[in-house]
Amino acid sequence: MAAKLRTVAVAALFTAAAAKASLREICTPSFVRAALPARSIVPGITIDASSVETTLVANASFSSNSYPSATLGYCNVTFAYSHDNVPGDLVHVTYWLPSACQFQNRYVSTGGGGLAINSGNSAIPSGVIAGAVSGITDGGFGSFNTMWNKVFLQQEGVINWQATRMFGYQAHHELATLGKQFARNIYNVTDNKKVYSYYQGCSEGGREGWSQVQRFANQFDGAAIGAPAFRYGQQQVNHLVGNVVEQTMRYFPPSCELEKIAKLTIAACDGLDGRADGIVSRSDLCKLHFNINTTIGAPYSCEASSGAFPFPFPGGLPDGPPDGPLPRSRIRRQFPPQNPTPAQSGTVTAEGVAVVSAFLNGLLDSQGRRAYISWQHGIIFDDAKTAYNADTNKWGLSINGLGGEWAARFLQLKNTSSLASLGGVTYDTLKEWMVLGMNRYGDTLQTTYPNLTEFRSAGGKVLQFHGEQDNSIPTAASVRYYESVRTTMYPGQAFNQSVAALDEFYRLFLVPGAGHCGSNSAQPGSPWPQTTLQTVIDWVEKGNAPETLSAKGAIDTICRWPLRPMWSARGTVLNCEYHQASLDSWVYELDAYDVPVY
Numbered sequence: 001m002a003a004k005l006r007t008v009a010v011a012a013l014f015t016a017a018a019a020k021a022s023l024r025e026i027c028t029p030s031f032v033r034a035a036l037p038a039r040s041i042v043p044g045i046t047i048d049a050s051s052v053e054t055t056l057v058a059n060a061s062f063s064s065n066s067y068p069s070a071t072l073g074y075c076n077v078t079f080a081y082s083h084d085n086v087p088g089d090l091v092h093v094t095y096w097l098p099s100a101c102q103f104q105n106r107y108v109s110t111g112g113g114g115l116a117i118n119s120g121n122s123a124i125p126s127g128v129i130a131g132a133v134s135g136i137t138d139g140g141f142g143s144f145n146t147m148w149n150k151v152f153l154q155q156e157g158v159i160n161w162q163a164t165r166m167f168g169y170q171a172h173h174e175l176a177t178l179g180k181q182f183a184r185n186i187y188n189v190t191d192n193k194k195v196y197s198y199y200q201g202c203s204e205g206g207r208e209g210w211s212q213v214q215r216f217a218n219q220f221d222g223a224a225i226g227a228p229a230f231r232y233g234q235q236q237v238n239h240l241v242g243n244v245v246e247q248t249m250r251y252f253p254p255s256c257e258l259e260k261i262a263k264l265t266i267a268a269c270d271g272l273d274g275r276a277d278g279i280v281s282r283s284d285l286c287k288l289h290f291n292i293n294t295t296i297g298a299p300y301s302c303e304a305s306s307g308a309f310p311f312p313f314p315g316g317l318p319d320g321p322p323d324g325p326l327p328r329s330r331i332r333r334q335f336p337p338q339n340p341t342p343a344q345s346g347t348v349t350a351e352g353v354a355v356v357s358a359f360l361n362g363l364l365d366s367q368g369r370r371a372y373i374s375w376q377h378g379i380i381f382d383d384a385k386t387a388y389n390a391d392t393n394k395w396g397l398s399i400n401g402l403g404g405e406w407a408a409r410f411l412q413l414k415n416t417s418s419l420a421s422l423g424g425v426t427y428d429t430l431k432e433w434m435v436l437g438m439n440r441y442g443d444t445l446q447t448t449y450p451n452l453t454e455f456r457s458a459g460g461k462v463l464q465f466h467g468e469q470d471n472s473i474p475t476a477a478s479v480r481y482y483e484s485v486r487t488t489m490y491p492g493q494a495f496n497q498s499v500a501a502l503d504e505f506y507r508l509f510l511v512p513g514a515g516h517c518g519s520n521s522a523q524p525g526s527p528w529p530q531t532t533l534q535t536v537i538d539w540v541e542k543g544n545a546p547e548t549l550s551a552k553g554a555i556d557t558i559c560r561w562p563l564r565p566m567w568s569a570r571g572t573v574l575n576c577e578y579h580q581a582s583l584d585s586w587v588y589e590l591d592a593y594d595v596p597v598y
């Protein structure tokens with residue numbers, strides 16, 4: 001009897017399997033229309049069923065630093081919806097569907113970079129590779145290539161709050177809510193089966209991930225978040241600190257001098273981690289032990305250059321090859337080529353070192369109170385770049401693109417993508433701009449709400465990682481948020497006890513030598529973790545909490561914060577050590593503010 005029942009069950013399973021629609025069958029507008037989420041899934045929106053477009057891609061090959069290489073077929077589905085109470089509103093979402101055989105009951109949202117809310121087709125493959133329906137949104141900005149800055153102003157002086165809320169958090173909430181239900185409907189997942197839901201993004205994409213985890217406790221089971229551009233009010237203004245240091249100290253270091261100081265720092269600090277491999281794995285020991293004054297007098301020389309396209313560019317797209325997802329023309333407009341530089345030779349000056357020291361110390365107001373944290377020692381000084389003027393034969397200010405646009409458009413509400421001058425701008429001005437940004441965009445962009453109790457209770461897991469030599473978003477920005485969560489959720493607990501509690505659902509990894517959302521050309525071989533989505537999936541679905549993070553590069557194991565890497569046995573054995581003085585060097589007291597800055 002039992003044997004017979006079993007045969008029947010197997011037969012039924014077999015029939016069910018055989019009945020799975022092929023990718024070709026799924027990938028038609030009519031099949032997709034029948035699976036669109038019901039109106040009630042996201043209150044207040046209406047999906048336009050006639051907008052559905054499908055494209056079958058039989059055999060695509062993917063490779064990236066943020067997911068494993070793969071060749072597979074998928075169906076690209078795009079449709080539009082609108083918010084009922086917003087006249088003229090139209091939001092597009094794209095979902096890539098794997099074949100029914102490859103679908104593993106998973107949904108993945110992917111994020112953007114810089115002022116873009118998506119990364120086109122460069123991040124979205126990550127989900128399909130993991131057997132998930134994978135989504136991107138255009139935020140309602142007009143097209144997948146339209147960035148938030150293009151729609152930010154209704155007119156000069158008037159903020160488009162709908163677009164700002166969408167960029168801040170709402171578009172991703174809708175993308176994921178629709179995407180999860182869409183996946184269920186397409187593959188006939190029964191109500192008693194879970195569709196796991198994940199997020200992956202870096203830089204602005206990392207901020208977008210946190211915007212969801214902080215607000216929507218049940219939305220994602222796991223999130224792989226790199227170098228988040230959060231604490232937005234401070235972060236965007238921080239891009240101008242280098243410029244204002246130079247202006248205040250009236251010294252504009254030639255590019256070759258800056259390069260030389262960076263190179264000498266790397267050379268001096270490389271070995272502090274126990275292994276001379278060209279990678280500064282312990283930027284904290286570099287900060288504690290390296291006296292940058294020793295570079296004064298070192299000779300430098302550089303050949304003339306014709307004016308490079310600024311890659312890796314500041315502010316960052318997650319996987320930014322120049323010919324990647326965003327049209328070059330669009331990037332070029334926001335990040336114009338650097339001025340050509342002449343042949344240079346000289347020696348490192350005391351003025352140059354003073355500028356770099358102030359830059360690395362971070363923003364203090366005129367009363368010496370700290371307004372923001374800073375980058376790690378060993379970085380290349382992207383945010384302190386100067387420009388050569390061939391007419392005057394002099395080096396001068398090169399206003400940082402992201403910082404300049406932030407001040408001009410988002411703070412002063414002018415319809416311009418650059419700040420014409422920094423005339424009259426002091427350290428105090430920068431601090432005031434930070435306060436203004438934090439206040440004005442506190443509920444949309446700041447993204448540092450530190451109470452993750454509900455997310456933890458819902459069983460969610462966050463894996464956060466940040467290049468330790470990130471020259472765009474200071475690595476300590478991630479450490480500060482970790483500390484804010486720790487002290488908010490576990491007040492009064494001993495450090496180790498609260499770290500152990502956080503470990504259950506939130507783990508932070510600093511990636512030695514890595515730059516902004518990738519390895520760092522100034523430290524060849526610097527690693528970057530390529531399988532973070534797979535790692536967080538394993539954590540959520542199998543309970544395999546990552547002790548260390550695996551990475552691609554000359555270092556394949558990344559220590560988990562607060563433990564720090566140290567090599568022994570002549571650089572052959574990696575230890576993850578506890579070192580109080582190093583930990584203390586990551587913590588800043590922001591005493592320039594009267595309110596908490598998480």
Ligand SMILES: *[C@@H]1O[C@H](CO)[C@@H](O)[C@H](O)[C@H]1NC(C)=O
Nearest residue numbers: 019020021026100186187188
């Ligand atoms: C889901 O079920 C419907 C109705 O039985 C069927 O037409 C469709 O092919 C199924 N979907 C998949 C992906 O197999």
Ligand SMILES: *[C@@H]1O[C@H](CO)[C@@H](O)[C@H](O)[C@H]1NC(C)=O
Nearest residue numbers: 057058059060061071072073
């Ligand atoms: C997929 O690509 C591989 C290698 O390029 C090729 O051999 C194969 O025929 C392709 N399959 C389809 C269905 O296009």
Ligand SMILES: *[C@@H]1O[C@H](CO)[C@@H](O)[C@H](O)[C@H]1NC(C)=O
Nearest residue numbers: 053054055076078094120121
């Ligand atoms: C998906 O297909 C649409 C056409 O429907 C196309 O415009 C878009 O570029 C594709 N999106 C991606 C991310 O491949």
Ligand SMILES: *[C@@H]1O[C@H](CO)[C@@H](O)[C@H](O)[C@H]1NC(C)=O
Nearest residue numbers: 150152153154155156415416
């Ligand atoms: C801003 O300027 C651009 C041209 O630079 C123009 O296309 C756009 O309409 C202007 N927007 C507003 C809100 O004035």
Ligand SMILES: *[C@@H]1O[C@H](CO)[C@@H](O)[C@H](O)[C@H]1NC(C)=O
Nearest residue numbers: 290291292293350353354357
């Ligand atoms: C570096 O030199 C400056 C200027 O002479 C001095 O103020 C500073 O204390 C020196 N720093 C160190 C660490 O010696």
Ligand SMILES: *[C@@H]1O[C@H](CO)[C@@H](O)[C@H](O)[C@H]1NC(C)=O
Nearest residue numbers: 450451452453454488489491
């Ligand atoms: C954090 O959130 C939880 C759940 O909403 C709440 O019970 C707790 O009081 C909050 N803690 C703080 C410090 O706000």
Ligand SMILES: *[C@@H]1O[C@H](CO)[C@@H](O)[C@H](O)[C@H]1NC(C)=O
Nearest residue numbers: 494495496497563577578579
């Ligand atoms: C905290 O844990 C580390 C190991 O992770 C250990 O070395 C250190 O001594 C502990 N500190 C305290 C105060 O127990």
Ligand SMILES: [Ca+2]
Nearest residue numbers: 270275277279
């Ligand atoms: Ca080293």
